[in-house]
Amino acid sequence: MIQLASAAHFIVGRVGDSWYGESANGKEVVLWNPSNGIDDNLTDTIGPTGNSGADNIYMIDCEMLSTPCIVGSEIRVGVVDYSAYDVNLSVTGAGYDVAPNMSLNSKPNVTSISVDDAITGPSNEIDLIAASKRNVICEIVVEEYDKDALQNAAAEFYHSSSYIGDSDDNNSNYRNASCFKDESYGTEYETKFLCGFDVLYYANPGTWACFFEVEDNLSVSGNGSDSTSVNTLLSVGVQDIIAYEISDADEISGEVEVNITNYGNIMVNLSVRGYGESLEDGLAMKCDIKNISIEHEKYNFTASNPGELSLGQADAVYTNLTSDTVLKKFNLDYRTDDDANDAVNSTYWRIYVPIGASGGCNGNIVFGAFQGAGN
Amino acid sequence: MDYKTAFIIFAFFSAFAFSFMIISSKDTFSVSLAEGKNQIRINLSEPVYAETLIKMNPGIEAISFTEENRTVGYVNVFQGVGKNFAVTDREYEIIASKSMDLVLPS
Numbered sequence: 001m002i003q004l005a006s007a008a009h010f011i012v013g014r015v016g017d018s019w020y021g022e023s024a025n026g027k028e029v030v031l032w033n034p035s036n037g038i039d040d041n042l043t044d045t046i047g048p049t050g051n052s053g054a055d056n057i058y059m060i061d062c063e064m065l066s067t068p069c070i071v072g073s074e075i076r077v078g079v080v081d082y083s084a085y086d087v088n089l090s091v092t093g094a095g096y097d098v099a100p101n102m103s104l105n106s107k108p109n110v111t112s113i114s115v116d117d118a119i120t121g122p123s124n125e126i127d128l129i130a131a132s133k134r135n136v137i138c139e140i141v142v143e144e145y146d147k148d149a150l151q152n153a154a155a156e157f158y159h160s161s162s163y164i165g166d167s168d169d170n171n172s173n174y175r176n177a178s179c180f181k182d183e184s185y186g187t188e189y190e191t192k193f194l195c196g197f198d199v200l201y202y203a204n205p206g207t208w209a210c211f212f213e214v215e216d217n218l219s220v221s222g223n224g225s226d227s228t229s230v231n232t233l234l235s236v237g238v239q240d241i242i243a244y245e246i247s248d249a250d251e252i253s254g255e256v257e258v259n260i261t262n263y264g265n266i267m268v269n270l271s272v273r274g275y276g277e278s279l280e281d282g283l284a285m286k287c288d289i290k291n292i293s294i295e296h297e298k299y300n301f302t303a304s305n306p307g308e309l310s311l312g313q314a315d316a317v318y319t320n321l322t323s324d325t326v327l328k329k330f331n332l333d334y335r336t337d338d339d340a341n342d343a344v345n346s347t348y349w350r351i352y353v354p355i356g357a358s359g360g361c362n363g364n365i366v367f368g369a370f371q372g373a374g375n
Numbered sequence: 376m377d378y379k380t381a382f383i384i385f386a387f388f389s390a391f392a393f394s395f396m397i398i399s400s401k402d403t404f405s406v407s408l409a410e411g412k413n414q415i416r417i418n419l420s421e422p423v424y425a426e427t428l429i430k431m432n433p434g435i436e437a438i439s440f441t442e443e444n445r446t447v448g449y450v451n452v453f454q455g456v457g458k459n460f461a462v463t464d465r466e467y468e469i470i471a472s473k474s475m476d477l478v479l480p481s
Contacts, residue, residue: 007412007414007468008437008439008441008446008448008468008470010437010439010446010448010450010457012450012452012453012456014453051448051457051458052456052457053456053457053458053459054453054456057453057456059448059450059456059457061439061445061446061448063446064445064446093411094436094470094472095411095412095435095436095437095450095451095470095471095472096436096437096450096452096470098452
């Protein structure tokens with residue numbers, strides 16, 4: 001026997017598989033002395049292919065550090081590129097030291113997710129509300145096997161034309177990063193999240209999905225998604241009152257601009273008809289003295305014709321109102337601008353007051369929206 | 376020679392033979408190890424594996440050698456972990472939990 005100079009001090013430790021079965025074998029651990037910085041480190045592969053040759057075990061000689069460990073050195077060990085809690089230990093004078101156990105972190109597991117509105121039948125369909133918003137709820141259950149605190153929960157509700165991570169857009173993408181968290185739900189591993197979205201009337205029809213993602217406190221995320229369908233919404237809005245200004249009988253009023261707004265999520269054409277006091281009474285207006293026949297009220301859905309016009313001139317550029325419903329091509333698309341309502345088109349109206357009609361006059365115009373072709 | 380004499384002679388030779396067997400069984404190659412680190416070179420005619428050596432010497436906590444700027448070792452923990460290398464004619468570090476005689480196969 002000849003005494004020779006060499007030295008070793010092994011740090012041995014066990015790394016458990018993740019709760020959902022991901023093996024620690026093959027993962028790499030790194031050992032360093034925080035006092036000397038992470039750059040002076042040693043690594044080993046966990047399991048049979050590493051120094052230990054044993055399942056879930058690593059083994060590193062800390063005296064191989066550039067600044068070798070000595071008795072009393074505070075050593076830290078972590079799993080490389082995989083979130084697990086690092087462990088610390090002090091080097092002792094024994095032949096080896098056993099580091100505290102580690103376990104591979106389990107990512108949060110989304111066990112259920114469903115998205116729908118409050119209308120239960122039919123399910124999995126979302127019915128928007130004209131000129132308003134529909135509350136859509138994405139309900140998620142998450143299991144966190146490590147019982148880590150869950151953080152940064154966020155959900156996106158997005159149309160099939162959009163992508164996860166796109167910026168907010170009322171037509172196609174909604175995001176909620178303030179989901180309600182119910183930690184009292186279910187088992188000790190479970191948490192329920194409720195993520196609400198106020199979906200506006202002009203959200204694109206078609207297939208939508210709720211994508212939910214949450215992190216544990218090691219910033220390992222889990223996610224899930226569920227799809228649903230947003231139904232088409234056909235709706236238009238018109239101002240309440242059309243006030244013609246006219247001074248004398250046997251004259252055509254000045255042109256009145258009437259704005260039509262698309263309050264749905266599909267392109268609309270218009271139907272229109274009029275009545276004085278009751279449907280199909282043949283009147284445009286019922287007056288105190290003598291009424292105004294339906295054909296004397298006129299409209300143009302495409303062009304303005306300002307200025308004074310004679311009845312003949314008006315008849316050439318306007319269409320007479322009718323008691324029966326007429327379908328007119330209008331091609332008013334739905335809103336796409338979140339800042340300003342761009343789903344508004346003008347229509348232009350005049351009325352001829354025949355001789356004899358006087359006093360207060362009132363009539364009704366019925367606008368309707370339809371999806372098919374118009375004239 | 377009567378029966379009694381024959382028995383005494385037989386008992387004497389039996390005791391002698393038994394003592395010889397015990398002495399033979401202890402006739403192994405050994406060296407004292409101090410508690411802690413011991414750096415030694417072992418010359419063995421037949422190599423023994425690290426695991427075997429540790430089983431023969433439960434007081435050994437670890438045995439290792441350096442090779443190509445790395446440490447190859449076998450540690451007496453978790454029922455033995457590390458590379459179960461053959462202990463041959465080279466330098467080793469043996470860490471003992473207590474002072475002991477290193478027992479080697481004869």
